[in-house]
Amino acid sequence: MDTSKSKLPPIGQLGPFIALFIACAFFAVTTDHFFSGGNLSLILQQVMVVGVIAIGQTLIILTAGIDLSCGMVMALGSIVMTKLVADMGVPVPIAVLAGIGVTALFGLLNGLLVTRIKLPPFIVTLGTYNIAFAITQLYSGAQTVTELPESMTWLGNTFALGSAQVSYGVVLMIALYLGAWFWLRETGAGRHVYAVGNNPEATRLVGIPTERVLLGVYVLAGVFYGVASLLAVARTGVGDPNAGQTENLDAITAVVLGGTSLFGGRGVILGSLAGAVVVGVLRNGLTLMGVSSVYQVLVTGILVILAVTVDQLSRKASR
Amino acid sequence: MTRFPAAPTAARLAALAAALAASAFAAQAADEPVIGLITKTETNPFFVKMKEGAAEAAKAKGAKLLSGAGKTDGDNAGQVTAMENMIAGGAKTILITPSDSKAILPAIKKARDKGVMVIALDSPTDPADGTDALFATDNYKAGVLIGQYAKAALGAKPAKIVMLDLFPGHPVGAQRHNGFLKGFGLAAPDAKTNELGKDAAIVCMADSFGDRAKGQTAMENCLQKAPDVTVVYTINEPAAAGAYNALKKAGKEKGVVIVSVDGGCEGVANVGKGVIAATSQQYPLKMAAMGVEAGVEYAKTGKKVSGYTDTGVTLIAATAVAGVESKDVKTGTDLCWGKK
Numbered sequence: 001m002d003t004s005k006s007k008l009p010p011i012g013q014l015g016p017f018i019a020l021f022i023a024c025a026f027f028a029v030t031t032d033h034f035f036s037g038g039n040l041s042l043i044l045q046q047v048m049v050v051g052v053i054a055i056g057q058t059l060i061i062l063t064a065g066i067d068l069s070c071g072m073v074m075a076l077g078s079i080v081m082t083k084l085v086a087d088m089g090v091p092v093p094i095a096v097l098a099g100i101g102v103t104a105l106f107g108l109l110n111g112l113l114v115t116r117i118k119l120p121p122f123i124v125t126l127g128t129y130n131i132a133f134a135i136t137q138l139y140s141g142a143q144t145v146t147e148l149p150e151s152m153t154w155l156g157n158t159f160a161l162g163s164a165q166v167s168y169g170v171v172l173m174i175a176l177y178l179g180a181w182f183w184l185r186e187t188g189a190g191r192h193v194y195a196v197g198n199n200p201e202a203t204r205l206v207g208i209p210t211e212r213v214l215l216g217v218y219v220l221a222g223v224f225y226g227v228a229s230l231l232a233v234a235r236t237g238v239g240d241p242n243a244g245q246t247e248n249l250d251a252i253t254a255v256v257l258g259g260t261s262l263f264g265g266r267g268v269i270l271g272s273l274a275g276a277v278v279v280g281v282l283r284n285g286l287t288l289m290g291v292s293s294v295y296q297v298l299v300t301g302i303l304v305i306l307a308v309t310v311d312q313l314s315r316k317a318s319r
Numbered sequence: 320m321t322r323f324p325a326a327p328t329a330a331r332l333a334a335l336a337a338a339l340a341a342s343a344f345a346a347q348a349a350d351e352p353v354i355g356l357i358t359k360t361e362t363n364p365f366f367v368k369m370k371e372g373a374a375e376a377a378k379a380k381g382a383k384l385l386s387g388a389g390k391t392d393g394d395n396a397g398q399v400t401a402m403e404n405m406i407a408g409g410a411k412t413i414l415i416t417p418s419d420s421k422a423i424l425p426a427i428k429k430a431r432d433k434g435v436m437v438i439a440l441d442s443p444t445d446p447a448d449g450t451d452a453l454f455a456t457d458n459y460k461a462g463v464l465i466g467q468y469a470k471a472a473l474g475a476k477p478a479k480i481v482m483l484d485l486f487p488g489h490p491v492g493a494q495r496h497n498g499f500l501k502g503f504g505l506a507a508p509d510a511k512t513n514e515l516g517k518d519a520a521i522v523c524m525a526d527s528f529g530d531r532a533k534g535q536t537a538m539e540n541c542l543q544k545a546p547d548v549t550v551v552y553t554i555n556e557p558a559a560a561g562a563y564n565a566l567k568k569a570g571k572e573k574g575v576v577i578v579s580v581d582g583g584c585e586g587v588a589n590v591g592k593g594v595i596a597a598t599s600q601q602y603p604l605k606m607a608a609m610g611v612e613a614g615v616e617y618a619k620t621g622k623k624v625s626g627y628t629d630t631g632v633t634l635i636a637a638t639a640v641a642g643v644e645s646k647d648v649k650t651g652t653d654l655c656w657g658k659k
Contacts, residue, residue, distance in 0.1 A: 033543045042543065046536045130390075137362045143658055144531075144560075144585060236532050237564055242557070243532055287540040293526040294487050 015310055016258045016274035019303060023278055027285035034285055037164030044170045045158075047280040049074070049235060051173045052228040053247055054254040054272040055180050056107075056221030061255050062184075063197040063217055064264025065114065065121035069106065070225055071247030072132035075240070077103040077229030079136050082145035082239025085152060092151045100226030106132060107222020111215040129248065136241050145239030156234035169231045174273075176227070181269050193217060197264030253279060256304055261311045278303070351383045352618030354611055355405030357398050357415040358388040364583060365603050366416065368656035369440065372604030373414065376611035382618070384611070385410055395419040399426040412436045412614030414607065420445035420490070436617045438624065440606040442491055452613070452624040454606045456632050458491050458580070459510035461599035462498020462552075464634040464643070465578035468597040469550050470503045471640035472576045476549050478503070478520045481541045483527040483534055483562055485554045488513055492554055495580050499552045522548060527558035534561030542569055553579045556586030556598060563594045582635060584657035590637050591648040597636035603656050605630045 028035035053070050060067045081099030084090040090098070106128060113124040155169035184190035192213045195203040204210045232243055257275030260267025279300060286296045356373045358366035370386050377384035385408055387401030395418050402413055403426070413435055417423045420443060427437045427449055439450040447453055470478075480503070485492030493513045500507035505518045515524065523541035527534035534557065542548065542565060551566075553559035559579040566572040579586060582600020589595045613624040634644065635651035652659065 031544075036543075039543050042539055046539065049532075141658060142362055142364050142367070144557075232532065236535060236561065238531070238560075240531050240557075242530065245530075246528075283536070284540045284543070287523065287525045287537065288544045290524070290544075292487055 013259055013268050013271065015307065016271045016278065019257070020274050020278050020281065023281045023285065027281065027288065031285065031288040033288050037162050039284065041158075041161070041164035041166050041170070043277065043280040043284050044173075045156075045167045045235065046284070047276045048167070048169045048173045049228050049232045050247055050250045050254060050279075051273055051276040052176060052224055052231060053251040054258075054276050055176055055269065056224035056228075057251040058255050058258070058260055058267065058269050058272045059180070059184075059193060059217045059224075060121070060221050061197075061252075061260050061262060062193050062264060062267055063214055064200075064262075065214075065217075066125065066252065066262070067110065067121065067218075067221060068125040068248045069110065069129040069132055070125075070221070070251055071244035072129050072136065073103050073106045073222065073244075074225045074228045074232060074247060075242075075244035076106070076132045076136045076139075077226045078233050078239045078243060079140045079145065079241055081229060082148060082152070082233055083140065085149065086145050086147060086239075092149060096152075096230055099229050100223055103226035103229060104219055104222040107219040107225070108215070110222075111218030114218065115211040115214050140239070140241035142241055144241065146237075148233065148237065148239070152230075153234045153237050155231055156237070167234075169234055172227070173231070176224070177270060177273050184269055189213070189216070194265055197266075199265070250276075250279065253300060253304060257307050259307065259311065261315070262308070263311075263315070266311070266315075275307075351381050352615050353383045353385060353405075353409040353411060354614035354618075355385045355387070355402065355408075355410035355413045356607065356610070357386075357401045357405070357413065359392050359394075359398075359416050359418045360390070361388045363392075364657035365441075365581075369416070369603040369607040371607075373607035373611050376608040380611065380615045382611060382615050389418050393418050395422040398423060402426050402430060406430055406433065406435055410435065411618050412438065412610075414438050414440050414610035414614070415450075416441045417444050424449045436614065436623050438610050438613060440610055441603065443627075445490075447627070453627045454609050454630050455627070456601040456606075457629045458494035459498035459501075460629075461580045461601065461632045462495040462500075463502035464498075464599050464632065465552070465580065465597055466499040466502020466504075467643045468502075468634060468636060468640060468645065469499070469552070469576050469578050471643050472596055472638075473550060478550060479522045479545060479548050480518075480520050480550045480552060481538065481545065481548045481562075482515075482521055482524045483537050483541075483551065483553045483558050484515060484524065485529050486526045487515070495554060496552070499578070503550075527554060527561065529555045529558055531557040531561040531564075534558030535565045536561075538562040538565035539568075542566070542571070546571075548575055551575055551577045553577060555579060556581045556583055556589060556595065559586070559595050559598075560589060563589075582633070582651060582655055584652065584655040584659050587635055587648060587651040587655045590635055590651065593637065596638075597634055597645065598651075600633045600635050600651055600654060602630050602632075602654070 077099040080102045081095045084095035113119050114121050158165040158167045192208050196210050196213050200210050254275035255272045258271030282296050385405045389397035437450045439453045441455050443453050444450050490513050497508045497516045500516045508516045522545035525537035527537045551562050556579050559577050576596045578597050579595050580599045586598050636645040637648050639645050
C-alpha cells in the first residue's frame with residue numbers, strides 16, 4: 001500500500017473542519033460576543049443561501065465542471081416565485097415550484113450545452129449568467145417585490161434551541177447536505193458523478209452513460225439553486241432583482257475551501273458546508289472585532305490558495 | 320495612353336467632389352447637436368432615470384441623444400468602447416458617469432483633444448479636472464443633512480451609532496460617511512479624503528456593499544456586538560432596508576433611527592412606511608438635463624462649461640425635526656427616481 005497516498009487525503013478532507021475550528025477558537029478568545037448560541041446560529045442563517053447553492057456547485061465541480069450562473073439563476077428564481085404570488089395571486093406552493101422549475105430549466109440549458117454541444121462549462125455558464133441576469137432585470141422591471149405572505153418567508157422563522165435561535169431554513173440546509181452526502185457516497189448514481197469527474201473516458205468505456213450523468217448533475221444543481229431562491233426570499237423578506245451578484249464566486253469559494261478539487265473526481269460535500277460557514281465566521285468575527293472587511297477578503301483569499309495547494313499536493317502524492 | 324484623365328473631366332470631377340463635400344458640411348452643421356450619455360450600467364434605476372432625463376431634454380432642445388453603458392459597475396472597457404463609438408457617430412459632447420474614475424482618463428483625454436466636451440455626471444474622475452465639468456450631488460452635504468437629522472431625532476437618547484458603509488476606499492462612500500459624522504456634531508474628516516472617519520460614539524462599522532442582503536448580514540453582526548444601538552447610518556436605501564429587516568428580527572426596529580441617501584422611489588416609500596427615518600434625495604434627472612443643455616450650448620456657440628455644479632440634495636423625512644429643514648414624503652415621491 002502506498003503510504004504517501006494514505007498520508008495526505010485525510011488532511012484534504014479534514015482541512016476545512018480544522019480551519020473552521022481554528023477560526024471559531026480564535027474569535028471565541030478575542031471577542032466577547034462570538035461564542036454564544038445566538039451568534040453561532042446567526043452565522044448559519046447568514047450562510048444558508050450560499051450554503052445550498054454550494055451543494056449544486058459541488059456536484060458540478062465534482063464532474064470537473066463549474067457554474068458561474070448559479071447566483072443569477074437563484075435571483076431569477078426568487079423573482080419568478082415572488083412576482084407570481086404578489087402580481088398574480090398564485091398560491092405560494094405553486095409559485096415556489098414554478099420558481100424551482102425555472103432554475104431547473106436553466107440547469108437543463110447549461111447541461112445540454114455542455115453535453116450535446118460539448119462547450120466548456122466555464123463559457124456556457126458565463127453566457128447563462130448574463131442571460132439569467134438580463135431576464136431577471138427585464139421581468140422584474142428592476143423593482144423589488146415586497147408585501148409577501150407569511151407562508152412564503154416561513155423558512156426564515158426561528159425556533160429556540162437552548163440559547164440559539166435556529167431558523168427552519170438552516171435545518172433544511174443541513175438536511176439537504178446530509179441527503180446529498182448520503183446520495184454521493186452510497187448510491188450508484190452518486191458514485192457515477194465521481195467517476196465522470198475522475199476519468200470521463202474510462203467511465204464511458206465501462207458503460208456508464210456519462211452524458212446522462214452530467215446532464216442530471218446540472219439539472220439537479222438547478223433544483224438546489226431554486227431552493228436557495230426560496231431561502232433568499234425567506235431571509236430578506238422580498239424578491240430582490242439585484243440579489244445573487246456575488247453568490248457564484250462565494251459558492252465556488254465555499255466548495256474550494258471545503259476541499260473539493262476543481263479538477264473533478266474528489267471531494268466530500270460536507271466540506272462545502274464547512275467552507276461556507278468559515279466565510280461566514282470570518283465576516284462575523286472580524287466585524288465583532290471591529291476589523292475592516294478588507295481583512296476578511298484577504299484571509300479568504302489566503303485560505304483559498306491554501307486549500308487548492310493542499311489539493312494539488314495530495315493529487316501529486318497519489319500518482 | 321495618358322496618365323491623367325482629360326483636364327475637363329478632371330475639373331468636373333473635382334468640382335463635383337467639392338460640391339458634395341460642401342453639402343455634407345452644410346448638412347452636418349444644419350444637423351441637430353449630437354450628445355452621448357454613458358452610464359455605469361443600463362439597469363440601475365438611478366441611471367435609467369438619468370437616461371430618461373437626458374432623452375426628454377434632448378427632445379425639447381432638438382438634440383440627438385446617443386446612449387450607452389458598461390455591462391456592470393466597474394466595467395471601464397465597456398464605457399471606453401461606447402465613447403469611441405459615440406464620437407465616431409458625431410457626438411460633440413459626452414456625458415459620463417465613470418465606473419472607474421482613473422482608468423477612464425486616457426479615453427477622455429483623447430476625446431477632449433478632438434474637441435469633444437466631456438462632462439462627468441454623479442461622480443468625478445480622479446483628478447476631477449480630467450473632465451471639462453462635473454454635475455453631481457454633493458455627497459458630503461448629503462451625509463451632513465442626515466447626520467443633523469439623526470442628532471435631532473435622537474434627542475436625549477445616548478448616541479450609539481452603527482455605520483453600514485459601501486466598501487473601503489470608495490470616494491462617495493467616504494464623503495457620505497464623513498458628512499454624516501460632521502452633521503451629527505462629531506469630529507469628521509473633510510470632503511477630500513477617502514478614509515472613513517471614526518469616533519467613540521460609533522459602536523460598529525461594517526460593509527454593506529449597497530446590497531439589501533449584505534446590509535442585513537452586516538446589521539445582524541453589529542447587533543451581536545452592540546445590541547443597544549440607537550442610530551444606523553446606511554450608504555444607500557437597499558442597505559437601509561436590509562438593516563431594518565435585521566432590527567425587526569431582533570425586535571428592535573422601533574427604537575432605532577435609520578438614515579440613508581439616494582431618494583429613489585422605493586427608498587422614499589420606505590420613509591413613508593417608517594422603515595427609514597430620513598433620506599437625502601439626489602437628482603439624476605437634473606444631472607442629465609443640465610448635461611444635455613450644456614451640450615446643446617456647446618454645439619451652438621462653442622462655449623464650454625467648466626467646474627463643479629451641485630445638482631442639489633434635499634432631506635426627505637416623514638416627521639420633521641426642529642432645526643433641520645426637510646421636505647415631506649409626498650414631495651419626495653413627486654421628485655423621486657425609479658418606478659413610482
